[in-house]
Amino acid sequence: MLYAKHAPGENLIVQGARVLDPGEAIDAVLDVRIDDGTIAELASRLDPNAHRVIDGTGLVLAPAFVDPHVHLRTPGREDEETIASGTRAAAAGGYCAILAMPNTDPVVDSSAVLGSLIEAAEAEAEVPVGFLASITKGQQGAELTEMAELADAGAAGFTDDGMPVVAPGLMRRALQYGAVTGRPLAVHCEEPTLSRGGQMHEGAVCAELGFAGYPSVAESVMVERDLSLAAYEQRPVHVLHVSARESVDAVRAAQAGGVGATAEVTPHHLCLTDDAVRSLDSNLKMNPPLRSSDDRSALVDALRDGTIQAVATDHAPHARHEKEVPFEAAPFGVTGLETSFAALYTHLVETGLVPLETLLERMTTGPAGIYGLPAPRVAVGERANLVLLDLRASRRVEADDFESRSVNSWLLGERLTGKVTTTIAAGRVVHAS
């Protein structure tokens, strides 16, 4: 389900780092030896022999991250992102695996399109990448794709992300038929007659700025509907990019009721509120929109208590000229792969809202579990998927520093603490700074 260009595993030794893997209950200063890309030994003071030495002194060595929600814009908008640039961006952000959404041009709705993406990934992906296929043909919300064939061809899951499956009857069929694929169904929850024309969260800031509002209920009614259908069909469902307190409440209630419901949240929804939109910066325009501070605290609470299992960047690159317009004319979406850890470390961990261990879990095991991907672990015998983090380093986010082809980051100019210094994905170093 994950594809990358073939490269042999490296012989590495990471010396003197604080090894932190909450899942393995490790938090100790250790050396980690990697033979041919596989973790071979964890001990204090290992002999490097002929292995390449990476000095981890003063750094944290943790399982590398998994991003369950990325837009690679390929095929169709290679000017905004390619598999090569998007996976380089992922490497820079500390990711060892990412999942790409199917809302491309053409849509990933046939095994032919999926096959060409897998072929491209095997030629150019720096970091293993998986591809979701669409639930409906052309994401038109009318006919199911050939889900079984797509699953056999390697689809990591199914979603019409970017738009909802509007008709409840069709959503029900997707849940029913999707069972034969063994792959998760991920839903973009938006009731289009409630969100229509909406530019930002409906509330006091929106009232003042004059935008058409995109109310939180436009999301939560759809979350509630999809969870009801999932409960009725006794099928799991993954809720993409939740933004509203009511959505969180619905997910929590469904989980308590035995529904296999999972959810993800983006760094920008965890760090910002609709108040930020006062700047009218088009890099603060995304779907779903930034919501109220009450919504934000519900998201932070849900991330901490595990109602939300995963941080997902919803990395959405856009061409510079398409974002250099008045807010209303700009497309929805912001980038996130290269800034997610630093943003969350600065806004959630340093402020004491979320423990570092929890954040790491929600960026590794959490998202991997949703899609049945192997969880990155610091354990002997595991493929090396590791990230070295400098928790004291601070840097200003600059447009020139991105590996992504697009620079529509909501963090431009902001100073962040926490830096990914090295990423090891599938047994080899894919990023070092």
Add this chain to the structure above:
Amino acid sequence: MAEIRVMRDDLLPPRSTERRHLLSITDLSRDDVERLLATARSFARSLEREMKKLPTLRGRTVVNVFYESSTRTSSSFELAAKRLSADTMSIKASGSAVDKGESLKDTALTLGAYDPDVIVIRHPQIGAAQFVARVTKAHVVNAGDGKHQHPTQALLDLYTLQEEFGRLDTLHVAIVGDVLHSRVARSLIQALALVDARVTVVGPPPLIPRGVEAMGCDVSTDIDAISAADVVYVLRMQQERMQEGANYVPSLREYTARWGITPERLRAGQKVMHPGPMNRGVEIDPRVADAADALIESQVRAGLVTRMAVLYDLLTTGPVGVKVQSLHEVA
């Protein structure tokens, strides 16, 4: 309020100061508002003289860029600049390169290349004026950006109220109608809050923005709520909002019956304002529009002197507005 030196014809041309803009009422302090209104009053006196033109902005260039149709705003900005002896250039979206698909950024850069002192812009999209302020070196005046702001309209309304009542604080203004789609309402609510006037917005529930109370106004959906107000400010009912299927109100007929301003709904002596253009017989009864208590023509006259004051203030000493980061500083 010390620096109303405008009236002296021998005044030196104002010196250029740091970049300032008038993008939103939120850019202004109460002091700024009071200074602008005082300047406007001085200009009003100067316009009573036979020679109406002042040399104050001689050699300065004011570019008006209008992406939306406008009579009052565009003509008054143009005349305001001419009365102050500035060179003016007016560009309308139709018939310009905008028709050929030129982006706002490129249009702004093109106009900016002539080094205008002021760009006055009206645009259908929220944030257009901020955007132009970020990509050019000119002072930018927002003459209306989508449903967001129309700060010079609010200033001219304050001027009209001040002239009529002799005070602004403790005045009670009821703003009636389609608040949701009204940049005039947004700017005016903020401006009235700034000078400690009281505001009640009145209209059909779907046309009152959720959370608008946070701007410092009371809200009512009952037209009787206008009775306590000194002034009833009638918003234009935009016909295009009433298209079939929009369902903000079931029909214009029902809107007029419930919220239309008729002589019967007004107290004796209650003043009426309207930003224009009016839909007579829809939001405002023609008898109200033509009555002595209507301040609508005063508003139009106030538009000229208020806009003269804004141009003067931007190009001289007063600290109107905010600095906007340039794109280069941000990106």
